[in-house]
Amino acid sequence: xxxxxxxxxxxxxxxxxxxxxxxxxxxxxxxxxxxxxxxxxxxxxxxxxxxxxxxxxxxxxxxxxxxxxxxxxxxxxxxxxxxxxxxxxxxxxxxxxxxxxxxxxxxxxxxxxxxxxxxxxxxxxxxx
Amino acid sequence: xxxxxxxxxxxxxxxxxxxxxxxxxxxxxxxxxxxxxxxxxxxxxxxxxxxxxxxxxxxxxxxxxxxxxxxxxxxxxxxxxxxxxxxxxxxxxxxxxxxxxxxxxxxxxxxxxxxxxxxxxxxxxxxxxxxxxxxxxxxxxxxxxxxxxxxxxxxxxxxxxxxxxxxxxxxxxxxxxxxxxxxxxxxxxxxxxxxxxxxxxxxxxxxxxxxxxxxxxxxxxxxxxxxxxxxxxxxxxxxxxxxxxxxxxxxxxxxxxxxxxxxxxxxxxxxxxxxxxxxx
Numbered sequence: 001x002x003x004x005x006x007x008x009x010x011x012x013x014x015x016x017x018x019x020x021x022x023x024x025x026x027x028x029x030x031x032x033x034x035x036x037x038x039x040x041x042x043x044x045x046x047x048x049x050x051x052x053x054x055x056x057x058x059x060x061x062x063x064x065x066x067x068x069x070x071x072x073x074x075x076x077x078x079x080x081x082x083x084x085x086x087x088x089x090x091x092x093x094x095x096x097x098x099x100x101x102x103x104x105x106x107x108x109x110x111x112x113x114x115x116x117x118x119x120x121x122x123x124x125x126x127x128x
Numbered sequence: 129x130x131x132x133x134x135x136x137x138x139x140x141x142x143x144x145x146x147x148x149x150x151x152x153x154x155x156x157x158x159x160x161x162x163x164x165x166x167x168x169x170x171x172x173x174x175x176x177x178x179x180x181x182x183x184x185x186x187x188x189x190x191x192x193x194x195x196x197x198x199x200x201x202x203x204x205x206x207x208x209x210x211x212x213x214x215x216x217x218x219x220x221x222x223x224x225x226x227x228x229x230x231x232x233x234x235x236x237x238x239x240x241x242x243x244x245x246x247x248x249x250x251x252x253x254x255x256x257x258x259x260x261x262x263x264x265x266x267x268x269x270x271x272x273x274x275x276x277x278x279x280x281x282x283x284x285x286x287x288x289x290x291x292x293x294x295x296x297x298x299x300x301x302x303x304x305x306x307x308x309x310x311x312x313x314x315x316x317x318x319x320x321x322x323x324x325x326x327x328x329x330x331x332x333x334x335x336x337x338x339x340x341x342x343x344x345x346x347x348x349x350x351x352x353x354x355x356x357x358x359x360x361x362x363x364x365x366x367x368x369x370x371x372x373x374x375x376x377x378x379x380x381x382x383x384x385x386x387x388x389x390x391x392x393x394x395x396x397x398x399x400x401x402x403x404x405x406x407x408x
Contacts, residue, residue: 012199019185027182027364030357034133037354044132046167047354054351059343080353084178087360088342090185091335098203109264110200117206117336124214124343 015097022090026083033079040076054081059088059125092121131165133358140362144183146389147363148370149382153306153334154363155180156239160232160393163400167355169225169232173304174345175356177217177338180306182364184335197328198321201266201283205329206336208290209311212297213340220302221348226408229401232303236394239309260286261319270325281322289319293333301341306334 038044051074056062063085065071072078095118102110140158147154155176162172220228257267261284269280283289292314300307308330315326345351 012195012197023182023185023364027361030361034354034357034361038133044134046131046133046136046352046358048352052352052354053349054346054353055349056347059346062347077353080357083360084346084351084353084356087178087181087185088339088346091181091339094185094332095336098199110203113203113207117203117210120207120210120214121336121339121343124340 015094018097019090019094022086022093026086026090029079029083029086033076033083036076036079040074051077054084058127059085092125095121131162131167133354136355136358137362140179140359141366142362144363144366145370146366146385148183148367149385153180153308154183154367156236156303156305156307157389157393158359158363159304160236160397162355163229164396169228169400170220170350171352171355173220173228173302174342174348174350175352175359176304177301177341177345178351178356179359179363180304180338181335181342182360183367184306184331184338186364186368187331196270196325197332198266198268198283198325199332200264201268201319201321202329202332204264204266204286205290205293205315206333208293209297209300209333209337210340212294212299213301213337214344216298216301216303217341217344218301220304221344221350226401226404228303229397229404231299233394233397233401235299235303235305235307236390236397239390257282257284258286268325270322272324279322281320281325283319283321285318285320289314292318297337297340300334300337301344304341304345306338308334 041047051072056065066078066082066085072081095114099111099114099118102114139161140154143157143161144154147157158179159169159172159176162175163169167175261282264283264286267280267282269278271277272279293311296307296310296314299305299310308327311330311333312323312326315321315330316323321329
């Protein structure tokens, strides 16, 4: 029988800090984006302009596009888009880190289970 | 009706706060309110789905404090909730929005039903595990401060629990909410996890389910950046404060607050649903 799973806790604490950092960075980018958006438009109204809607085909190529500088040309929209991506990456990173952990302790059952979750996520993020 | 960014951030903060107080979660209150302000329901749902990731990942903060979540069981249950979340979000993208009002009302109504957890028979629970939960080796233990001892628990009914979590994921993905109350109900009553472990574990699962749903919404052309950002900012901040104050408020007031909020939301969504049928 396994008691409190000490190692499990340790890696999860580190991971928790990564998640919190991710959320903070993402929210900061969003706040900056919103402020810029206000300075540009001078209005506080929620916009339903077509430029506000994210469009693309695949999460990973979308990220690559932004790295290559093919993201939104408007800085405010770019900040908001990157903020969204970082926010979406936080749970994704958690799965990847859990997989690494289960490989590290050679827990075959949970390597298998974590791989299933990861593959499902990668498939949906890729095909749209 | 025009909705301003400042008002939306303020509203989201209050709602994130109320949501974590009542256990209803921020998005299930926020989506009907966005609809009230004239935001199309599908866009409100997509924005809610992304915002949930923020409050869920942010709740990792409480994990650092108490370390109660069962990480292994969470990973197993995520298989079901993520598939449910993706299926639900896909449904929302393709169906007529009129149905969504009524699904939302249905979901809000279920939150009135409080299933009282049977007193947990911890003794001999080890023998009651089924083949699947034995194989999963997801037994856990935590230190309970209130009675100052280490409590061991042995989850069971793995498959039925998985099915329940699929339904929770489906509702979450479809309505852009966390469905946290539904998830903890499944965990406590089917999987027989202790209450404190259930709510900690469900916080982890909510984020992953939301990612499944959000990955569908991200490129469906429903995600409005200027709508999503204020909500994400507000609900995350509100949820952090709500979680801190939770233990200091009397149960009676919470129940009245809960009743008033849910009833108002149900009436409003019913009204919207019926008027949009009228206008078809």
